[in-house]
Amino acid sequence: MTLDNILAISKKPGLYKLINPSRGGYIVESFLDQKRTFVKADKNLSLLSDISIYTLEGEISLADVFDKIYNNEKGKETSTSPNASKDDLEEYLFSILPNFDEDRVYPSDIKKLLSWYNLLLSSGVYGTASKDDTPKDEEE
Known part of the structure; x- marks a missing residue:
C-alpha cells in the first residue's frame, strides 16, 4: 500500500483507506475501526501523498518526514505524545526536522503528524507505505 490510497477527511478523526470511487463520492475504510463508509465528493x-511540511528551504513530503521519524524512533511509536504541550511538540519536530518553519507549522499540525504516524505504524501500514515510494538522494 502507498500513501496515495490514504486519506485525511476534514472534521473526521483518524485516517481512511480509499477503497473505491463511486458515483458522487468515495467508499473509504477507517483505520480506527475498520468500518467502511461513503463520503460525498x-x-x-x-x-497523504499530497501533504507537505514547510521548511525554511521549501517543503518536504509527509512520506519523507515519516521516514525520518521511523529512523529516529527505530520503528517504534513516537516518544512524544501527540497530546504533549506546544513546546514539547515543537522540540520533538526540531529533533526530527531541524529546519522546519515554526512560523508556518502549527502545534495542531504536529499533533496530526504524530497521530497519523502512530496510527499508520500500529495498523501495520507504515512499513510498506514509505519503503515502496521514493528513491532517495538521486540528485546529490
Whole structure:
C-alpha cells in the first residue's frame, strides 16, 4: 500500500483507506475501526501523498518526514505524545526536522503528524507505505 490510497477527511478523526470511487463520492475504510463508509465528493479530502511540511528551504513530503521519524524512533511509536504541550511538540519536530518553519507549522499540525504516524505504524501500514515510494538522494 502507498500513501496515495490514504486519506485525511476534514472534521473526521483518524485516517481512511480509499477503497473505491463511486458515483458522487468515495467508499473509504477507517483505520480506527475498520468500518467502511461513503463520503460525498464535496467533503474536504486530502491524500497523504499530497501533504507537505514547510521548511525554511521549501517543503518536504509527509512520506519523507515519516521516514525520518521511523529512523529516529527505530520503528517504534513516537516518544512524544501527540497530546504533549506546544513546546514539547515543537522540540520533538526540531529533533526530527531541524529546519522546519515554526512560523508556518502549527502545534495542531504536529499533533496530526504524530497521530497519523502512530496510527499508520500500529495498523501495520507504515512499513510498506514509505519503503515502496521514493528513491532517495538521486540528485546529490
